[in-house]
Amino acid sequence: MCALCGILLQSHWAERGTGRRERVFRVRLVNRVLAHYGLELGDWSGRVYVLRDRKGKSAVVGDLGSLWTEAERLAGRPLDPLDPALVAALRLG
């Protein structure tokens, strides 16, 4: 919170100004990407996200900005949107 004006900190740029419906859609879409790495994202009360791998390890993330760093840590390999294998997987649906 800003000490001078008391306003809560702004949300992440990619999530700003969007509502519940967009958040649900965002989680679904992120999961299309994360499935390629054996990970899954869940929404916790519409406030934070919970990231899980198939072995039961999990991490709480606040927004899209911190999601990818945590996802890379859980996956144990780089998550690159330019990776041709990921691009092909997204195309296949």
Next chain:
Amino acid sequence: MAERLPVALVTGFLGSGKTTLLSRLLARRELGEAAVIVNELGEVAIDHHLLRRVDERTVLLANGCLCCTLRGDLADELRDLLSRRTRGEIPAFRRVLVETTGLADPAPILNTLLAEPVVQHHFRPETVIATVDALNGIGQLERQAESVKQVVVADRLVVTKGDVAERAMVDRLEQRLRALNPAAEVLEASFGEVDPAVLLTPGDRDPREIQVGEPAGHDGDLRAFVLFVDRPVDWSAFGIWLTMLLAARGQDVLRVKGLLDVGAPGPVVLNGVQHVVHPPEHLDAWPDEDHRSRIVIIARGIEKDEVEESLAAFDAAARAS
């Protein structure tokens, strides 16, 4: 929340005319009352303006990423200026001008303005101006990585000392600058004189002004290219794609700037420097009939085709979801 005060950055390599430009700008009455933050005292003609000095002090965040560092010195100065302005101890300045050192990386300064908890609520980045010396600019761009970074990050490039250089040399430099950063406006200053209205007007070069046939620039493995997308892009997909791209390749994606058609009446204005992304602005309407998305990307070791294919795949996934 009160309107946030604009902060303009004046960057540029050593001896490229930053101080002269700043002094001339400050002499123009139409600039209004300005607070000026510099690294070295004594050279800027301050006249009626406020002048503060900072030492480059950076706070490295846990992720160790240099562009995500916070310039603690700058944040302290801005907070102090704000407190004193609020208490009426100093005049109610209308804008802040920050002159960086010749070797400074502008990215942490932008990050400080956009991410520091107090600063982000009271100040906003207005524009990044980089001065480039017509006599030495080409050589500096070849030898100094800092100089290239300053050019790439700038919204406006001011070619200085053009009056003492041969025209062919100035033209060659401007061609190089446009190739390095097609999103920036290139201006010429004679003895530091540039109209503040041109230099500091809100917004940057409209990406739609970039010609479709404008050749992609390259500088070693640095590439500048423009992506054109003919149909609306899903905003969620774009946000997911860009955050993931910047997380994976943020050190190499030096600049992302453009207009995005998200299917709304107006476009979304994008502006990012490495991991530092300005809050996207949703415009009410397009100024003309051309509604295609145009995104300028300046990156190291990344090809246009792979970026295009990746974005299209994310967008297609959104449509299928």
